[in-house]
Amino acid sequence: MTVFARRARASAGRMHPELSLVSYTLLGHLEERGGCRATDLAAHYALDKSTVSRQVTALERVGLIERRLDTEDHRVQVLHLTDAGREILAQVTESRRAAFRERLADWPEEDLQRFAAYLTRYNAWPLAPKDRI
Numbered sequence: 052m053t054v055f056a057r058r059a060r061a062s063a064g065r066m067h068p069e070l071s072l073v074s075y076t077l078l079g080h081l082e083e084r085g086g087c088r089a090t091d092l093a094a095h096y097a098l099d100k101s102t103v104s105r106q107v108t109a110l111e112r113v114g115l116i117e118r119r120l121d122t123e124d125h126r127v128q129v130l131h132l133t134d135a136g137r138e139i140l141a142q143v144t145e146s147r148r149a150a151f152r153e154r155l156a157d158w159p160e161e162d163l164q165r166f167a168a169y170l171t172r173y174n175a176w177p178l179a180p181k182d183r184i
Contacts, residue, residue, distance in 0.1 A: 070143060074106055078115060078132060078140045085133040086119070115139060
């Protein structure tokens, strides 16, 4: 698992120099949800609020996300992807998919199905507070 995590972090850096694996993950969640609060990101990924705050600040600085007032509660700021954020996310996503396709191209269908089932099972395990990144 350590090798897997190291490779994931390294590949994220190669695909876009300003986009860490955590940043990529946060951008993906913002796209999927259509925006959310930083506290929602922290809760969803079981990350410390200060970790998310640093990531959000870095993503804002490079113009990949922006804060908007919540339409229902103007005291709340909601994070959204910018056009540049959507473009970078799409580029990195396609690069990652191409790398997966290449790496798994010669795997038999049965192995792919088993691998997918194992990943699904692994990812279904709930994170405990001690497991926070």
